[in-house]
Amino acid sequence: MKVLVCDDSRVMRQIVVRTLRQAGFDGVDVVEATNGAEGLDVVAAERPDLVLSDWNMPELTGIDFLSHLRARGDATPFGFVTSEGSTEMRDRAAAAGALFLIAKPFDADTFAETLAGVL
Amino acid sequence: MSTATGDLPALADHVDPAVVVELTQAVWASFVDAEVELLERWDVPGADELPDPVVGRVDIVGALDAVVHVALAGEAARELAARMLGLGADEVAVDDVLDATGEITNMVGGNLKAVLADDHRLGLPAVTAPGLLPGTTSGEVVAALQWGEHAVLVTVSHAEPVHLPRPTEHKDSLS
Numbered sequence: 001m002k003v004l005v006c007d008d009s010r011v012m013r014q015i016v017v018r019t020l021r022q023a024g025f026d027g028v029d030v031v032e033a034t035n036g037a038e039g040l041d042v043v044a045a046e047r048p049d050l051v052l053s054d055w056n057m058p059e060l061t062g063i064d065f066l067s068h069l070r071a072r073g074d075a076t077p078f079g080f081v082t083s084e085g086s087t088e089m090r091d092r093a094a095a096a097g098a099l100f101l102i103a104k105p106f107d108a109d110t111f112a113e114t115l116a117g118v119l
Numbered sequence: 120m121s122t123a124t125g126d127l128p129a130l131a132d133h134v135d136p137a138v139v140v141e142l143t144q145a146v147w148a149s150f151v152d153a154e155v156e157l158l159e160r161w162d163v164p165g166a167d168e169l170p171d172p173v174v175g176r177v178d179i180v181g182a183l184d185a186v187v188h189v190a191l192a193g194e195a196a197r198e199l200a201a202r203m204l205g206l207g208a209d210e211v212a213v214d215d216v217l218d219a220t221g222e223i224t225n226m227v228g229g230n231l232k233a234v235l236a237d238d239h240r241l242g243l244p245a246v247t248a249p250g251l252l253p254g255t256t257s258g259e260v261v262a263a264l265q266w267g268e269h270a271v272l273v274t275v276s277h278a279e280p281v282h283l284p285r286p287t288e289h290k291d292s293l294s
Contacts, residue, residue: 008243009222011203011215015150018205056225056241083229088237103233104226105149 001119002029002046006039006065007054007081012104016052016081023111025119036065043069043076050118052102055082055089066096077118081106130260133183133235134275139262142230143189143273146223147266151202157271160263164270166190173216174247175224179232181239187228188274189220195269196220217246227273 003020007013017030031046033039037060039053051069055062066078080093085103093101100114140159147157166172171193179185191199193216200211200219211219221244232241260275 009218009225011200011219012222014204056229056243058243083226084233084241085230086233086237089233104229105146107149 001025001027001050002031002048003119004031004033004039004042004046004048004051004053006033006036006042006051006057006062008034008057009054010034012054019106019108019111020115022108023115025111025115028119036060036062036068039065040068043074048076050115051076051078052081053078055080055084063092063096066093066098070097079114079118128183130183130185130275130277134185134231134260136260136262138234139227139231139260139273139275140264142234143227143262143264143271146226146230147264147271150226151199151223152266155267158265160265160270163261163263164272166272166274169270169272170194173220175220175244176247177221177224177228177244178242179228179235179239180242181236183235183239184277185231185275186277187224187231188272188276189224189227190272190274191220192269195266195271198269199223221246231275 005013005016007016013032020028031042031048033042035057039051043051053062053065062080062082069076069078077099078097079099080101081104082101083104085101090101099118102110102114144157166174169190169192172190173193173196175189177187179187196216196219197208197211200215201208203219204211204215225244229241232239262273264271
């Protein structure tokens with residue numbers, strides 16, 4: 001199993017990876033990207049089983065990252081980890097094809113519960 | 120930085136300081152320090168009173184046109200980064216301090232945006248020097264919190280939404 005963690009904050013990427021481990025996903029391989037444009041390249045090169053992406057990022061936002069993936073026929077499971085946790089953003093995420101939206105701040109229990117059926 | 124509040128809505132009518140305190144506490148408990156509580160303070164320091172201050176900024180663009188600042192002393196920001204990364208304070212790089220402060224500000228701003236009307240957009244976080252902070256205005260919402268020996272100052276004010284670069288001279292002062 002391989003997960004792409006896409007966030008422009010190095011600190012947040014570390015927290016997401018650490019929380020994945022705390023949630024029991026110890027054996028998962030992690031690859032990283034710092035924005036949506038880089039994420040598109042990493043998905044093509046690494047073929048992850050899941051993308052965990054921030055929403056607001058420079059170069060290419062998370063929602064545009066997801067749209068570009070789907071437009072090129074890539075169905076890689078995709079979820080957001082973002083401070084944008086409003087109903088409107090959740091609806092936009094779901095409409096674009098995201099499986100879930102985990103709002104920051106989060107904890108290991110949220111990761112375990114949300115990702116149980118995905119990883 | 121302009122703080123013209125001309126015809127903008129009064130922030131105090133839309134932003135409850137108690138909510139700002141509550142969501143900042145939630146962010147702290149999750150990612151910074153679950154052991155030491157972030158307590159609300161009544162003696163509110165100014166950002167310019169914090170030693171070697173580090174100030175995160177994020178814009179909430181829309182009907183309110185608000186800007187959120189989170190200000191800490193340099194030592195507190197270094198401790199913040201260390202806690203978030205699971206490292207010792209002497210192990211974090213300046214970029215980590217700026218990144219951590221920006222990300223904390225992003226989470227406070229994003230959670231605040233979520234309780235406002237849906238016609239708002241969150242900008243990208245930046246870290247700036249205290250000289251660029253808006254002065255206290257009649258429409259400014261302020262929440263001050265205590266983290267151990269450190270003060271954490273959160274302000275929500277009107278400003279022209281501008282994405283500020285990270286000033287290198289400020290980075291140098293943290294080295």
